Amino acid sequence: KKIGGFVFSLAMCAMLALAGCSSSSSSSSAPTVSGIASTGAAISGTVTLKDATGEELGPQDIGADGSFSFDVTGLTPPFVIKATSGEERWFSYAAGPGTANVNPLTMLALAMAVESGDPEDAYADPSEVADDAIASALDDVQALFANLFAGFGVDEDFDPFTGNCTVNHDGLDALFDALAFT
Numbered sequence: 001k002k003i004g005g006f007v008f009s010l011a012m013c014a015m016l017a018l019a020g021c022s023s024s025s026s027s028s029s030a031p032t033v034s035g036i037a038s039t040g041a042a043i044s045g046t047v048t049l050k051d052a053t054g055e056e057l058g059p060q061d062i063g064a065d066g067s068f069s070f071d072v073t074g075l076t077p078p079f080v081i082k083a084t085s086g087e088e089r090w091f092s093y094a095a096g097p098g099t100a101n102v103n104p105l106t107m108l109a110l111a112m113a114v115e116s117g118d119p120e121d122a123y124a125d126p127s128e129v130a131d132d133a134i135a136s137a138l139d140d141v142q143a144l145f146a147n148l149f150a151g152f153g154v155d156e157d158f159d160p161f162t163g164n165c166t167v168n169h170d171g172l173d174a175l176f177d178a179l180a181f182t
Contacts (some may be wrong), residue, residue, distance in 0.1 A: 117177030
């Protein structure tokens, strides 16, 4: 009886301790839009983000590895991101918080998704960019680059907006290294 009571007491203490841990460890972090800005090498410059209401964050310096991150608490999706280096500009899109890389393929897909074909127009008014237009443009970019993706070991359904775009001269980065995008 004493052993059974001890085991029961031990089990109750363990359950109470676990319940205490689970409630005390639930903390929310700020929603972010982050990614890698690259064209084969990390883009050396700044990045800005604009939400659907026209509120703009940045500019902020792009990290040496191409990384950037914005706290989008209180902002309204979708978001359009612009990376700038001198006179050059690259663009990307995020339907909400999460990953939004900036690279030549995100710029191409964004240009294909807006009626004017100019990603600067998407940056001017992010609310005009439709998620289904982005999805359709992404499908077209993946089809257009399928042979190049295969040649560089990139999955045919690779998403340049959200996929791993590490600046490491491999995969998609090697593709960017090999091609000159203007």
